[in-house]
Amino acid sequence: MYKILQSFITSIALVLVMAAQAEPHIPDTMEQRLMACAQCHGAYGYGDVNKPEMPRLAEKPAAYLYKQMLLIKAGEGQNATMAYLMRQLSSEYLKKIADYYADQRVPFQQHAIPELSDAQMRRGEQLVNQGDPVLGLPACKQCHGQALTGVKPMIPGILNQPYDYAVAQLNLWRNNERSVVSTHCMWVVANRLLKTDVEAVAAWLAVQALPENRQPVAMDELPEAIPDWCDLVQSKVSL
């Protein structure tokens, strides 16, 4: 009886060892499926402090993420790597991917920023919270939400984004080169910013703590309507 039991246990152990050698264990999760995305955008789309040129995806509005993916897939994002990666994916799957990243709770990340003077940091805060009527600049808050966590369906949260990414995007807008664009008012706003303002806004936003509730809010929760010259469709507004 003991011998039978012993050989039984040995054979079970052998089967387990063979199974372990035969195939790696692959979790049936979105995170595992999306390892290609995580390579640049970080695990769970949290972003990666070592890749400051890459945006995080987590907790951005799902519709915004979905639209960005469709545009990049269609070649309008001028990002050949991402267009290739998404080429074989159905719209349904892309939508699910957008929902997945929108649902992640993003943690605070310590992004590196250049050394700016206190005055420049205060200028950043001023632009974000009050804007600058002289330059015709609305506060970032007015459109990106009181807590700057974005507005559904199409306005992304901008708090605690990597400095390099934010500066790069604002400069692309200034040069009218940001091809994945859902609105042209950012083009107007970015062109009214001075170069030092771009740095100030990006740096101030990059180091801010995240509020408890980081989800994008609904459009009707904005205390003040977005500026009337900022149509959310693609029409060019003169400077």
Add this chain to the structure above:
Amino acid sequence: MMPSLLCRPFKTLLLAGLTIIAVMAQATEQQADSIKQGEYIARLAGCASCHTVDADKIHAGGYELLTPFGSIEAPNITPDIATGIGSWTFDDFWQAMHHGKGAEGKLLYPAFPYTAYTKMRRTDVQALFAYLQSLPAIQQENPDPSFEFPYNLRAALYVWRAMYFSAGEYQDNAEQSEAWNRGAYLVQGAGHCDECHTTRNALGAVDQKAFLVGGIIPEQNWYAPNLSMQKGGDLEGWTQKDIVDLLKTGLSSKGSALGPMADVVRNSTQYMTDSDVRAVAVYLASLPAPVPSSKTAEIVKATNSKVGESIYTASCESCHGAEGQGVAGIYPALVNNPTVLEPTGINTLRSVLWGGFMVSSQSNPEPYSMPPFADALDNTQIAAVVNYIRQSWGNNATALKPEAVRVMRHKPIQ
């Protein structure tokens, strides 16, 4: 008397009316069947791979095909009168599909694979035409192809055609089974597999003496393996089930569909009926091994396999396994995988550089992915890990130099 006199013509009329309605209903039903059949033919022929860019504008054209002679955009084939083929008769369509001639006899560039479509049966082409004419008409202009001199001269096509094209429907081979003939018809005709899987000569013609022996797809920089399953063929060791799995899902136990072949699975083969996809496997199983075999070339051994091994262990093993065995239905095996072993090494190299997702197909709607390593690894490291994969676990393919990685980094990928 009177009622019956009145009644008879009425009855006749009623009967005639009903017959007309029945005949019309039958005709509409036949038309609907034909359109449905045509939609299937369009899948088999992979029309969408070139003629559909935007899923909301089916067959409105626009995909730019790169060739060594310049680029050409697939035209609008919706029934729009001004920009599509709305004014075409079936005869016009047959001229294009069977003879490679467009409106007013204009010779078509063989980027449109009429050298294969000519083998399609007239009934299939009729169904395809019925389907295309049933689509919503979309107005979208067709840009002129940007071919360089002398390839921009359509007259040059007279010469090309005389050398490389003869029109003719597929003829059954009486010595072969029904399934074999169906498979041959699909592979040589609508499937136009030879467009990638047969080596092209300097004038872009596929070499019929080397049918399906594989080669680099010009401009796209992917290696299309030869399709022989016999000893010495790139698909040596594949079962018919492997062929069926790959065509239906993009992934088999022996390898996966990448680049242009992933497009083919997504747009075309995943929709094939079970009997058609089996017929293709039956036909491919009969293809002779190429002579000389692509595997007989001299193998250069890698010198830095320790570097390659450590990169593999750190970055590849958790998905592809310590022995390169992969995970069934999720990640491809690397052992004896024709994509890994193909003579040029560019398929593996590009997969490491740019990663990729498996195809989202009906049977695998939410596929897994491989990360791109272009930013994470330098040219020497990528060459080392590619060589490790190509020369481990019984794999034996020639080593690549870091220079090959540098070249491929700058080739656009589609």
